Amino acid sequence: MDMKAGLKTRIAAMTVAAGSLVLACPAVPAHADGEGQHHGRTASVGGPRLSRPGVQVLRKPGAPHLPSDLSALSWMVSDADTGKVLAAHNAHRRLPPASTLKTLFAVTVLPKLPQQVLRKVTATDLAGVGEGSSQVGIRPGKSYTVADMWRGVFLSSGNDAVHALGAMNGSMPKTIAQMKAKARALGAHDTRVVSADGYDAPGQVSSAYDLTLFARAGLARPDFVRYSSTAVARFPTGRKPNGKATGYFQIQNTNRLLVGAPGLDRYRGLIGVKNGYTSHAGNTLVAAARRGGRTLVVTVMNPQSGAFNAVYHEARSLLDWGFAASGKVSAVGTLYGHRGGAAAKAVHRPVKDAGTAVSHAAAVAVPDDKPPTVWFASVTGALLLGGTGWVLYRRRRTFGGRWL
Template identity: 60%
Template sequence: MPALKKIALTVTSAILLSGLVLSPASAADKDKSDDKQPKPPATMSSLGGERLGKPGTQVALGPGAPVLPKGLTGRSWIVADAEKGDVLAAHNAHWRLPPASTMKMLFADTLLPALQPTTLTHKVTDSDLAAVGEGSSLVGIKEDHTYTVHDLWLGVFLRSGNDAVHVLAQMYGGMPQAVSAMQKHAEELQALDTKVVSPDGYDAPGQVSSAYDLTLIARSGMQKKDFREYAATASADFPGEKKKGKKRETFEIQNTNRLITGGIGVDPYKGIAGVKNGYTTHAGNTFTGIAERNGRVLLVTVMNPSQEESHAVYKEAAKLLDWGFAASGKVTPVGELVPPKSIDTGSGTTTGGKGAQPAAGADQGSGGQAEAAHASAAGGSSGVGIALAVVGGVLVVLAGGVFLVNRRWPLRLPRR
């Protein structure tokens, strides 16, 4: 056999042998890597529908329905019709995961009726802020300074300020009282995956929620006029530090929800109306959003997507909203957003359809205290700074440049 041919055969054999040796090792490494990723429980709550209790993606495409977006990495997500309550698609919907600052939605939905954004003021003490966790997101509240309840709610919704949460909780009666009230309200909403430990969403052992629960909570919060206005506000003036002999100045705070304000690689989402974003080391990024387009109102929640892509939580939420609007009416719902325990949907009629949220606390609030907040770019074609109170047919311009779309919210609910 010619020497050149022998060399060629030897090289070929070596390549084949190395492939046999290396390929299984590579596969094993991949499996080992996959094993490190958390897996959803084999069985989860089936509240809202049997398919919602199954791990993996649940969707039932009909004729002409678009396929789900590619590259979704969220450990858990859900897309639902905010008015009818239909769950259009979901992925590990009941997986109990750390919620980060999306827990503030439950805080606001629970405490807003008791702490109305009126002219009531509170002088902050050292003890009010003593338990704020290290590394917390802050709006910049100072001890020995006075703030209105309206100021504090702006701090909660726009800057996700844990300092504002702690002050409001103290005004409510203390952190334990706030946690207890939140847990009770979660149970009333049937957000049964949710365990409240810290009302600001700061990482705490045992604190969990789910994409399903956060969607229920957001839907309930949007029943309240003040909640809708705060959640949709792009920017506002916040009281600064009082300096001796000088008039107290203000500084601008901007909503950390990038689908409202845009920036750093994220475009404002057309029709966005809130609701809340969050991040902690343990939870990763979390987000619940609500948007209106062509007469439909959708809710989306995404929990802990891949950290490899910058701001993936917003990008994946936007993709899911786009899909939901395109798929509405072309998919069979895989579940529903259940009503609160106190609501009977078996009798009477409702414009909101099945799964409508409670009238208890519905549209409560001073109705307009958030009007003083102003949108930072209300005139832009991108929709930045346009606050949608989801549910309306007419745009109403309020004093501070905040726009409200008045549709059919709060939803009308059946009674026994």
């Protein structure tokens, strides 16, 4: 074999080996090493556009314009069924979540506790409930079912109910550790959990993207949807050992898109999910609605307009826009909710368009779809390496065997 033929053979072998290596190397997902990593390393989560500051939308001809009165520091509109992000503004910006973090608490703890189990609450169970925080009215020495407590969580945003359920789950520290693990499993790497109930705590943050992931995971559970879509319920003053209530008082959901308020009508088709407020976080809201066979999730964090009920009006405007934009916009990102080796996909059967409609939802496992950018990068890398090897070979032949 002459020198040129041998060189050609070696370059070809090196090119094939390099291309095979690129294709064989698995892509490492952002933040596989833990929770709450630096924002720059979340750039690929959901797609590169979602890491960009400002409004992200890809309108087709005839698509409606986004609402002009949006003032939230961060917001996102997503299709819960397909996982497509229709529009976003600072999707990965880390902000205090307030009680919207209870969505992560719910998707973490709901599967662990049977709904009709009775618990006699102790003072220790309620230790650590933040001063001035929202409560449903759980009292030490009284007994309640798990279902009672979940109504307290979703309707009254009761931190006392969260602490009682956390105690039933083993302890609050254990529950917080599980919430962190759940966030990582869902691909929510902007979130840092310090308090399970969303009470302001140093370093506790989430993002519109992550809160949408939590909501989508919740919508895959009929019990989550049932609680989050309940407008009004009776809460027991306590229960006897046989489970019979000693009395009741009425509680109402604090989500004003669900129950309405002066100057704010109930939103048609709303099926939850959770609102929140603290002086540090401002108003936050994750709202899901279903119309015409489509389920949309809108997350709004900390409107700056100062208008009364701004978080609800802005969420309503974004929901209206999302339904009107059906088929008229291209996705700017994707919701990647990882559960083990599979992505979770929420599947909903049609429900009535009503403020208290309950979605019959189920979770099905589908193959883990890597983001298109991962596949594209792998194939492109192989082609570039192969092309580079061939160009170098040709250039060496052309210029008398010198590398140029």
